[in-house]
Amino acid sequence: MERLYFFLTTLLCMLFNGYGLAQERPVWENDFRERFSKVVDDIEKRHHITIQYDSAKLAQLWVAFAQWQYRTTPAQTLTNVLAPLPLTYRQLDDSTYRITSYEYFRKHPEEGAQELARLMASYRTLSQWKSRSGDLSSCIRETLGLQRIHRTPVTAAVKNSKRQYNGYTVENIAIETLPGFYLAGSLYVPTGHSGKLPAMLCPNGHFVSGRYRPDHQLRCAMLARMGVIAVSYDLVGYGESILQLEESDHRRSLTATIQTINNLRMLDFIYGLAAVDTSRIGITGASGGGSQSILVTALDDRIKLSVPVVMVSSYFSGGCPCETGAGHHFCGGGTNNVEIAAMAAPRPQLLISDGNDWTADFPTIDLPYLKQVYSLYNQEDLIQNVHLPNDKHDYGPAKRQAMYAFVAEHFSLETPPFKDPSGHFSEEGCVVEEEAKLYTFEMDSQKLPANALHGFAQLQEALR
Known part of the structure; x- marks a missing residue:
C-alpha cells in the first residue's frame, strides 16, 4: 500500500511539474x-x-x-x-x-502599389476605364445614400456682414443643405472685375481652428484678389455646425454622407450665382479637405479643376470615419483614393504631396498610375504633381503657391499684378480676420433660422 501511495504521489508530482513547465x-x-x-x-x-x-x-x-x-x-x-x-x-x-x-484605413506602401497594378491591369482601354469609373460612381452614390440628392438651385441663403478689402469682399453666408440643416461659410468675391468669374470651393480639412485658421483665409482671399470667387465652409462638427450638432458627431459614418451632401449643395449654390462662369469651377482642400475634393470631383462633372493637397495615397484612405466610415472604398471589389482621384480624368488636376505623411511616396507609387489613366484620354499633361519632400502635413505657403499657379494657368487669369519681383504670388494684400468676424450666426443658436434642427437624431430623420 505504501509503495502504491509513493508511486501515485511521484506520478502526480511529475504531472504537476510538467504542467507548470508547460x-x-x-x-x-x-x-x-x-x-x-x-x-x-x-x-x-x-x-x-x-x-x-x-x-x-x-x-x-x-x-x-x-x-x-x-x-x-x-x-x-x-x-x-x-x-x-x-x-x-x-x-x-x-x-x-x-x-x-491596427488602423483599418492604412496599408503598407507595397500593398498600395500592388493594388494599383491590379486595378490598372483591369482596364487597358478608354472604354474599359469609363465603364469602371461609371460603376464606381453609381456604387459610391448608393453607398453614401445620395440617390435622393439632385442638382437643384440654392435660391435662398443667409447673408450678412459684408466687408470690403483691397480687391475683394468677404460676406458670411449659410445655405440649407438638408431640411433644417444649415452649412455656414464665407464668400470671397473679387472687386473691379467685369464679366463672369471662375469659382473655387474650399472645403476645410482636419486642422485646428477649421476654416478660420490663417492659411485657409489667405488662400481664399488670394484667389479672390486674382479674380476667383472663393467659398469656405465648415466641416460637420466644426465651426458653427456645433450650434446644431456635437463636435463628437464629426466621427460618425453618416458624416461621410452629410459632408458630401454639403459639398454638392455648396456647388449648387456657386453654380447658381449669376456672376460665376460655370465652365470654370474648381475645388481645393488639404487633408480631409482633400478627401472631399477628390470625392466631389469624381461624382460631379461641374467641377472642372481640382487641387487635392496632402491627402491622396493608395495606402491611406483617411483616418476619420467621416472619410471612410460609410464603406464606399469597398465599391467595385475594392477601390482607393488614387482611383477615386483618377475619376477626375481628363479634367485638370494638381495633386500636392509632401515628405512627412502618407503622400511621401506619391510621385513613385501613385502618380504613374494616374498618368496611365490620363493617357487613355491622351491628356497626360493635365495631371500634375508638386512634391515638397521637406514640407509637412498642411496647406503652407509653398503649396498655396503651386495651387495659385495651376488655377491661374487653367482658368486663364492675369497674374502679373499679384506677383512680387521674384515671381511669387504675393499674399501681402490679403487680410486674416478675427474668427468672430467669420461667424454667420455669431455662434448663437438663437440666431439660427426658425426651422433649424437640433441634434444628430433629428439630422438622421432629415435624411430618411
Whole structure:
C-alpha cells in the first residue's frame, strides 16, 4: 500500500511539474504562448532591427504561436505576429520599425502599389476605364445614400456682414443643405472685375481652428484678389455646425454622407450665382479637405479643376470615419483614393504631396498610375504633381503657391499684378480676420433660422 501511495504521489508530482513547465515554456499545451516583450526581443535579434512600441500598454500582452509565425523578412514576421492582436507596424527606416494599433484605413506602401497594378491591369482601354469609373460612381452614390440628392438651385441663403478689402469682399453666408440643416461659410468675391468669374470651393480639412485658421483665409482671399470667387465652409462638427450638432458627431459614418451632401449643395449654390462662369469651377482642400475634393470631383462633372493637397495615397484612405466610415472604398471589389482621384480624368488636376505623411511616396507609387489613366484620354499633361519632400502635413505657403499657379494657368487669369519681383504670388494684400468676424450666426443658436434642427437624431430623420 505504501509503495502504491509513493508511486501515485511521484506520478502526480511529475504531472504537476510538467504542467507548470508547460505554462512557463511555449509549448503545445499553452498555444506556444510568450510575452509580447520577449517576442519583440527575439524579432529584433533575429532580423537585426530596432522595434519601437508602447511598453506600458503592450509589454504584458501574450502572443500565441509567435515562433511558428517567424519568417525570413522582418515585414513578413511582424505582419504574421501582430495581425491577431490586432496590431500593425510602420517602417521608419531600413532598420527601425514602430508597432501601432491596427488602423483599418492604412496599408503598407507595397500593398498600395500592388493594388494599383491590379486595378490598372483591369482596364487597358478608354472604354474599359469609363465603364469602371461609371460603376464606381453609381456604387459610391448608393453607398453614401445620395440617390435622393439632385442638382437643384440654392435660391435662398443667409447673408450678412459684408466687408470690403483691397480687391475683394468677404460676406458670411449659410445655405440649407438638408431640411433644417444649415452649412455656414464665407464668400470671397473679387472687386473691379467685369464679366463672369471662375469659382473655387474650399472645403476645410482636419486642422485646428477649421476654416478660420490663417492659411485657409489667405488662400481664399488670394484667389479672390486674382479674380476667383472663393467659398469656405465648415466641416460637420466644426465651426458653427456645433450650434446644431456635437463636435463628437464629426466621427460618425453618416458624416461621410452629410459632408458630401454639403459639398454638392455648396456647388449648387456657386453654380447658381449669376456672376460665376460655370465652365470654370474648381475645388481645393488639404487633408480631409482633400478627401472631399477628390470625392466631389469624381461624382460631379461641374467641377472642372481640382487641387487635392496632402491627402491622396493608395495606402491611406483617411483616418476619420467621416472619410471612410460609410464603406464606399469597398465599391467595385475594392477601390482607393488614387482611383477615386483618377475619376477626375481628363479634367485638370494638381495633386500636392509632401515628405512627412502618407503622400511621401506619391510621385513613385501613385502618380504613374494616374498618368496611365490620363493617357487613355491622351491628356497626360493635365495631371500634375508638386512634391515638397521637406514640407509637412498642411496647406503652407509653398503649396498655396503651386495651387495659385495651376488655377491661374487653367482658368486663364492675369497674374502679373499679384506677383512680387521674384515671381511669387504675393499674399501681402490679403487680410486674416478675427474668427468672430467669420461667424454667420455669431455662434448663437438663437440666431439660427426658425426651422433649424437640433441634434444628430433629428439630422438622421432629415435624411430618411
